[in-house]
Amino acid sequence: MLCACSGEQFRFDEQPGSPESLATRDFSASGLSSRTGGPDWDSKLEDIQVDEAESTLKEALSLNYEEARALLGRLEYQRGNFDAALQVFKGIDIRVLTPRIIKAIVESTTRPRKPRSRVVIVSPTSMSMHSVSLLLEAILLKARSLEELGSYKEAAGECKIILDIVESALPSGMPDVGISGFCKLQDVFQKGLELLPLLWKKAGDLGETIASYRRALFRPWNLDPQRLAVTQKSLALVLLYGSVEECTKANTEEAIVLLMLLVKKMVVGEIQWDSELMDHLTFALSMTGQFEVLANYLEQVLPGVYTRGERWYLLSLCYSASGIDKTAINLLKMASGPSESKQIPHTPWLLFGAKLCSKDPKHSRDGINFAHRVLDLASNQSEHLLSQAHRFLGVCYANAARSSRLDSERVLLQKKSLLSLNKAAERAKDDLEPDIIFNLSVENAVQRNIPAALDGAVEYSSMVGGVSTRGWQHLSMVLSAEKRLKDAESILEFTMEEAGDIEKLELLKLKAVLQMAQEQPKQAMKTCSSLLALIRAQEKPEQFKTLLEKSETEAWEDLASVYRTLGSWSDAETCLEKARAICFYSPKGWNETGLCQEAKSLHEEALISFFMSLSIEPDHVPSIVSVADVMMKSGGESLATAKSFLMNALRLDPRNHDAWMKLGLVAKMQGLSQQAAEFYQAAYELELSAPVQSFT
Numbered sequence: 130m131l132c133a134c135s136g137e138q139f140r141f142d143e144q145p146g147s148p149e150s151l152a153t154r155d156f157s158a159s160g161l162s163s164r165t166g167g168p169d170w171d172s173k174l175e176d177i178q179v180d181e182a183e184s185t186l187k188e189a190l191s192l193n194y195e196e197a198r199a200l201l202g203r204l205e206y207q208r209g210n211f212d213a214a215l216q217v218f219k220g221i222d223i224r225v226l227t228p229r230i231i232k233a234i235v236e237s238t239t240r241p242r243k244p245r246s247r248v249v250i251v252s253p254t255s256m257s258m259h260s261v262s263l264l265l266e267a268i269l270l271k272a273r274s275l276e277e278l279g280s281y282k283e284a285a286g287e288c289k290i291i292l293d294i295v296e297s298a299l300p301s302g303m304p305d306v307g308i309s310g311f312c313k314l315q316d317v318f319q320k321g322l323e324l325l326p327l328l329w330k331k332a333g334d335l336g337e338t339i340a341s342y343r344r345a346l347f348r349p350w351n352l353d354p355q356r357l358a359v360t361q362k363s364l365a366l367v368l369l370y371g372s373v374e375e376c377t378k379a380n381t382e383e384a385i386v387l388l389m390l391l392v393k394k395m396v397v398g399e400i401q402w403d404s405e406l407m408d409h410l411t412f413a414l415s416m417t418g419q420f421e422v423l424a425n426y427l428e429q430v431l432p433g434v435y436t437r438g439e440r441w442y443l444l445s446l447c448y449s450a451s452g453i454d455k456t457a458i459n460l461l462k463m464a465s466g467p468s469e470s471k472q473i474p475h476t477p478w479l480l481f482g483a484k485l486c487s488k489d490p491k492h493s494r495d496g497i498n499f500a501h502r503v504l505d506l507a508s509n510q511s512e513h514l515l516s517q518a519h520r521f522l523g524v525c526y527a528n529a530a531r532s533s534r535l536d537s538e539r540v541l542l543q544k545k546s547l548l549s550l551n552k553a554a555e556r557a558k559d560d561l562e563p564d565i566i567f568n569l570s571v572e573n574a575v576q577r578n579i580p581a582a583l584d585g586a587v588e589y590s591s592m593v594g595g596v597s598t599r600g601w602q603h604l605s606m607v608l609s610a611e612k613r614l615k616d617a618e619s620i621l622e623f624t625m626e627e628a629g630d631i632e633k634l635e636l637l638k639l640k641a642v643l644q645m646a647q648e649q650p651k652q653a654m655k656t657c658s659s660l661l662a663l664i665r666a667q668e669k670p671e672q673f674k675t676l677l678e679k680s681e682t683e684a685w686e687d688l689a690s691v692y693r694t695l696g697s698w699s700d701a702e703t704c705l706e707k708a709r710a711i712c713f714y715s716p717k718g719w720n721e722t723g724l725c726q727e728a729k730s731l732h733e734e735a736l737i738s739f740f741m742s743l744s745i746e747p748d749h750v751p752s753i754v755s756v757a758d759v760m761m762k763s764g765g766e767s768l769a770t771a772k773s774f775l776m777n778a779l780r781l782d783p784r785n786h787d788a789w790m791k792l793g794l795v796a797k798m799q800g801l802s803q804q805a806a807e808f809y810q811a812a813y814e815l816e817l818s819a820p821v822q823s824f825t
């Protein structure tokens with residue numbers, strides 16, 4: 130009789146020696162033939178009942194009951210008759226055979242290796258590896274039949290049987306030494322490893338899905354690198370994008386480790402390149418705030434995956450998100466620099482560069498360049514992008530004006546700033562963004578266009594629905610410039626009811642300054658105490674540690690100023706000591722120390738403190754004015770030095786009314802009455818629109 134086996138046919142001229150001897154051959158479901166029946170066997174098989182076919186196989190081939198069903202079930206499965214295949218497979222009691230299967234696998238791995246021979250002799254009481262593979266394949270096909278019929282949970286249970294059997298026999302994983310008959314077993318087992326989590330996923334049980342993937346990765350099962358990578362990626366995606374219950378911090382961290390491992394394998398060429406892996410790793414690290422780690426992996430990606438400009442842009446996004454804006458700006462300058470001149474300008478890179486530069490006055494000139502390059506591409510840009518470009522350009526012009534050393538340049542840049550911000554508002558008139566109105570209001574306030582600044586502040590608060598703390602704080606500052614101090618304080622009281630603890634820090638500080646301006650030192654003292662109590666009550670996570678330390682330092686310095694106003698020198702000095710214990714190099718703290726010493730007529734000590742402040746921050750205007758004040762009191766030749774200091778202060782802050790007032794005093798002491806009157810006039814007009822603290 131003939132039997133088709135993996136495309137090969139075998140002829141049996143003699144009766145097999147044992148019931149299982151034929152099971153050692155690789156039977157195929159591609160077809161069965163008989164020496165007497167010929168090629169009509171398949172067509173006849175379709176017309177007879179399962180039991181008759183099984184009986185015929187047992188009589189003709191001497192297969193045992195389970196193996197006959199395994200072969201017949203495989204035939205039905207390959208024909209797509211999943212119901213019939215399932216009925217056949219149900220006749221195999223795998224639980225009874227499990228001990229013998231485990232024993233056969235164990236024996237095959239422990240018996241001494243001998244040179245291969247063409248005939249493998251199997252003891253009549255033992256089960257061959259081919260029988261093991263045949264039966265395990267039957268269970269796998271049973272699981273696939275159940276999957277096709279929509280019984281995913283039951284299919285997963287059947288698939289799990291294969292894994293339980295092999296794991297019991299091979300607790301240390303699949304042997305890496307070639308063993309006769311093991312290839313088929315390994316293939317069936319590895320298919321079961323891959324199928325089980327997919328079945329649990331279809332059944333909607335993500336917990337079991339994750340457990341199944343972890344089970345596949347727990348032991349070395351001789352998965353080829355690409356197959357292993359697919360399993361690791363699948364587990365990572367389930368951990369990242371599964372249900373809310375499964376997306377725990379530990380699972381996210383595990384997903385990140387898996388993705389990092391896969392990216393490393395891609396970089397060294399161990400597995401094929403998969404662009405999705407970098408996308409998923411980017412998402413995972415972004416969600417956990419590990420932007421510097423992400424930047425490190427982006428730098429490892431091989432050339433050709435991203436263009437140089439794209440890589441620099443992505444790196445700049447990472448460093449900016451990490452708070453390292455300076456590095457991000459330098460990367461964007463390279464991405465749009467001379468080396469990339471042949472590339473088509475990329476608007477998002479340029480716009481992002483302008484945005485970053487608008488946050489830091491030191492990079493205002495670079496920001497102006499970025500914004501202008503966006504505007505040069507006007508024909509290809511939407512109104513929204515052009516509006517944003519004008520907005521960032523206006524902010525950069527304003528920052529450049531404040532750092533300009535020439536009055537003529539400063540005035541020109543301020544005009545350009547308002548012009549650009551107004552253009553931004555005009556281009557976005559159909560969809561006006563609150564941020565544009567806010568920036569425009571701030572710049573009007575800085576240039577002392579107080580009515581326009583007030584209108585903008587009110588409009589901004591209305592646009593955001595009154596939920597912006599910075600909007601109310603800015604409105605309070607504008608009202609203080611109109612000398613409506615009580616209204617400004619009332620707005621702060623209202624805002625603090627809705628503000629978070631971190632936002633309250635700036636609000637309380639401003640409230641204390643307003644109370645001092647209203648000559649209410651006791652109330653200001655209570656406000657400073659409340660501010661300190663709020664700071665001490667906060668936990669100090671790393672991202673807020675610097676902010677809290679800065680706020681605490683300034684709170685002690687403000688409290689020292691209150692005590693100085695009341696003439697309580699010892700209390701003021703105690704507060705300043707506490708401030709220096711937190712931040713020794715604070716220009717404001719040393720300036721306040723000098724003011725206390727000067728109030729006690731310790732002029733030389735005061736000068737030392739003021740110069741200490743200037744050694745920390747050479748452009749600290751209050752300290753420059755304080756030095757000039759001490760020089761004025763010395764009179765004589767010191768007046769020229771005092772005037773020089775005051776002129777420097779006005780170069781840095783032309784609207785400092787205190788510097789103008791002292792400059793008028795110097796001119797008067799020098800006998801320059803006309804000049805003194807002009808200086809006094811300037812001081813008076815500027816004081817009328819001066820806020821209680823700087824707008825910027």
